[in-house]
Amino acid sequence: MMHFTDKELEIKSAQYRKALLKYIKLAKAGHTGGSLSCTDIxxxxxxxxxxVGSENxxxxxxxxxxxxxxxxxxxxYVVLADKGFFPETDLETLCQYxxxxxxxxxxxxxxxxxxxGALGHGLPISAGIALAAKxxxxAYRVFTLLGDGELAEGSNWEAAMMAAHYKLDNLIAILDHNALQITGPNREVCSPYPIAExxxxxGWKVVExxxxxxxxxxxxxKKIPAKNGKPTFVIANTIKGKGVSFMENEKKWHHGVPSDNQYDLAVKEIEAELEQLTVFK
Incomplete structure (x- = not known):
């Protein structure tokens, strides 16, 4: 694996955000806010x-x-393309027939x-794979990325109980905690709080x-597992729509395609961020 500096990874995140907006715009469909919030993760x-990479x-x-x-x-998709799994130009067909x-x-x-895609399935699958590894x-580890609105699915809690019972410290669940779902704030729709407790x-070790x-x-x-003998739950506090000012913390961008003007504004913001990151690289 190549070693990147923090600044180089910050540049990659901005490039990923610019790319995913491009393909959402071309596809005329996409979950914009949540994709932007989990890009850094x-x-x-x-x-x-x-x-893990295309070579192994x-x-x-x-x-x-x-x-x-x-x-x-x-x-x-844009991260997998960057890692060489397929040419990025393939994404020009996103959501097409x-x-x-x-x-x-x-x-x-x-x-x-x-x-x-059916929410609540990723953690049970990951727990099963982690148990198989044990x-x-x-020696391999299993990582899964959950949405915070997804915690309303009961299958997560069955998997959580099973993973702790089998001491699956090779299992790492990361929560993209942007606090919003399609119909509003998590706290108002179906509160998952207090999450850590x-x-x-x-039976999980929780880090924030x-x-x-x-x-x-x-x-x-880099400190995974956070505790030997326990699965790790990472609460990653994020901003829905991160990187585009008018999309940040706006539930309407859970799923949404920017207009031509909105797209131009978003790209200009990201390009300005890239320029600043590059100047001070």
Whole structure:
């Protein structure tokens, strides 16, 4: 794995955000806000933490990643393209008829471990894979990314109980905690709070971090497992729509396609950020 500085990863995040907006605009469909909020998490996982890439995806000892919040697939696709799983130009077919690049992850796409999209499925799948690794005495780890609105799904809690029972310290669940879902704030729709206390009660080691801060994310995720003998639950506090001022903390951008004018404004903001990052590189 190449070693990147914090600044280089910050540049990558901005480039990923610019790319995913491009393909959402072309597709005329996409979960914009959640893709923008989890971009930094995927960036750090694939470029700094996980032992997985296009060169070793067939290796049974690779780390596994399951995107449980499958609707934010645009962020995953641009990261997988950057990691060499497929040419980025493939994403010009996103959500088009007969394209394998659909609005949720599918194993037809190189680099995707499992089909996801029905919320609440990613953690149970990941727990099963982690248990298999323990039985096989394999060293690989299993990472899964959950949405905070997804915590209303009961299957998460069944998997949480099972993972703690089997002491799956090779399992890392990361929560993209942007506090918004499609119909409003989590607290008003179906409150998952207090999140940390609930997961601790289920037997997990809980850590909290800034999910949109590259340096802090790297430091947190490098300390996995957070406690031997316990699965790790990372609460990554993020901003929905991160990186585009008029999309940030706005529920209407859970799913939304920018107009021509909005797209131009968003790209200008990201390009200004890239210019600043490059100048001070």
């Amino acid at each position: 995927l960036n750090v996982l694939y470029n700094d933490v996980m032992n 995806f067939s290796d049974c000892n690779r780390d596994r990643f399951i995107q449980s919040k499958g609707h934010s697939v645009e962020a995953l 007969k394209s394998k690049y659909m609005g949720h992850p599918t194993r037809k796409v190189a680099g995707v471990e499992f089909n996801t 039985k096989d005495k394999a 609930k997961w601790e009660a289920f 971090t800034n999910g949109n801060n590259i340096a802090e994310l790297r430091k947190t995720l």
